[in-house]
Amino acid sequence: MDxxxxxxxxxxxxxxALLLIYGVVAGxxxxxxxxxxxxxxxxxxxxxxxxxxxxxxxxxxxxxxxxTVALTSVIEDLDLLDAKMVIARKNGGTYLVLSKIRGxxxxxxxxxxxxxxxxxxxxxxxxxDDVEEIGDLNPVALEASxxxxxxxxxSICNRLGIExxxxxxxxxxxxxxxxxxxxxxxxxIDPCTLLTMVAVARLxxxxxxxxxxxxxLNRVVYVFEVGFAEGK
Amino acid sequence: xLRVNSEIFTMIYTTLAVMxxxxxxxxGEQRVDAYIALNILCFYITYSIARPARSIGLALKIxxxxxxxxxxxxxxxxxxxxLT
Numbered sequence: 001m002d003x004x005x006x007x008x009x010x011x012x013x014x015x016x017a018l019l020l021i022y023g024v025v026a027g028x029x030x031x032x033x034x035x036x037x038x039x040x041x042x043x044x045x046x047x048x049x050x051x052x053x054x055x056x057x058x059x060x061x062x063x064x065x066x067x068t069v070a071l072t073s074v075i076e077d078l079d080l081l082d083a084k085m086v087i088a089r090k091n092g093g094t095y096l097v098l099s100k101i102r103g104x105x106x107x108x109x110x111x112x113x114x115x116x117x118x119x120x121x122x123x124x125x126x127x128x129d130d131v132e133e134i135g136d137l138n139p140v141a142l143e144a145s146x147x148x149x150x151x152x153x154x155s156i157c158n159r160l161g162i163e164x165x166x167x168x169x170x171x172x173x174x175x176x177x178x179x180x181x182x183x184x185x186x187x188x189i190d191p192c193t194l195l196t197m198v199a200v201a202r203l204x205x206x207x208x209x210x211x212x213x214x215x216x217l218n219r220v221v222y223v224f225e226v227g228f229a230e231g232k
Numbered sequence: 233x234l235r236v237n238s239e240i241f242t243m244i245y246t247t248l249a250v251m252x253x254x255x256x257x258x259x260g261e262q263r264v265d266a267y268i269a270l271n272i273l274c275f276y277i278t279y280s281i282a283r284p285a286r287s288i289g290l291a292l293k294i295x296x297x298x299x300x301x302x303x304x305x306x307x308x309x310x311x312x313x314x315l316t
Contacts, residue, residue: 002238030260033267034253040271041249043295045242048284050291052238 006049013042061180068187075188078111078118085193085210087124087201094201096122096194102209124198131202137226139164142203149199150174156181156192157219168226169211172196175219185215192220200224241284248274265306272303 016038023031075081075098086097095109099119109123131149134141143162150156158176165171177185177192184190193213201208206227214221249271256267276299 005238005242008242029262029264030257033261033264034257036264037249037253037267037271040268041246044245044275044299047291047295048238048241051289052284 002049002052004049005045005052009042009045009047009049011042012045013039016042064184064191068184068190071189072187074111075120078120080118080120081188083119083188085189085197087197087208089201089205089207094124094127094198096124096189096197098122098189124194127198128195128202131199133205134203135205137168137170137204137206139170142170142200145203146172146196146199149203150196154195156195165223170200170224170226172200172222172224173219174222177218177220182218185220193222196222197224200226237282238284240282241278244282245274245278248278265309269303269306272299275299 016035020032020035020039023029023035075083080098080100083098083100084102086099086102088095088097097119098121099114100117101114101119109121111118111120113119128149131145134145139162143160146160146162150160151158155178157174157178160175161173163171163173174192174196181190181192185192193210197208197210204226209225210222211225212221212223252270252274253267256270261267
């Protein structure tokens with residue numbers, strides 16, 4: 001949304017509406033015509049403001065696409081397409097670990113091999129670093145905080161819900177996903193999954209393991225294990 | 233300096249619409265629908281020169297439907313008037 005255009009459109013609409021009323025009261029059809037036309041112009045600008053976006057966003061979208069494709073190629077070459085995804089918090093740092101072995105001890109950033117199994121570790125320390133920990137795994141508090149981060153701040157989706165499946169296992173339902181986020185969902189690492197996992201890890205202060213992910217038309221359902229025990 | 237298409241669109245569309253409004257007002261036109269129809273024409277002329285958004289969002293779809301319906305109604309009404 002372009003806020004400047006929206007304000008311009010609303011201003012033109014209000015002033016035109018007032019002058020249109022004046023034209024009707026004065027009985028001058030010419031004035032009514034001019035201001036009806038201006039009112040239409042105001043409506044056009046308001047509608048347009050909802051369809052345009054800041055130019056810099058296009059740059060970031062292209063960049064995100066480039067990085068996602070590049071990362072997908074690396075993951076394919078490492079044979080990690082069916083790997084487990086973990087957000088691990090260790091030694092004061094936060095890492096995205098992609099490995100076939102479930103564990104968080106593979107924390108050397110970059111590509112490596114543990115035994116016969118390759119892994120990919122990406123530091124995500126700077127991602128959502130202003131999100132504060134809420135402490136215990138309380139689904140109500142976690143849902144409220146996630147709405148604040150994922151809906152209000154990042155606009156990833158319009159609605160979300162949390163359900164506690166078992167002890168330490170939650171189901172997170174993101175509904176009405178933004179179109180620009182939705183188009184990356186079929187890649188092994190996508191902005192929506194990564195940011196959601198980091199947000200949960202930061203809020204709970206624990207490791208987050210992605211157990212399941214299912215994509216529907218306009219929503220995605222994640223099952224996360226929060227604070228899992230290694231080697232399980 | 234104009235940077236994005238929406239800015240170019242806004243500039244051309246508002247300039248065209250204001251100039252056209254002033255011109256036909258000074259010409260003494262009293263029909264309200266003439267002003268609106270010409271404004272819609274301005275919109276589509278400008279739209280063909282500088283497309284404001286890369287993809288058509290819901291708001292723009294509704295706008296197109298509303299403008300085309302309004303234009304069709306105005307033209308239809310005038311044609312009906314001539315025929316009767």
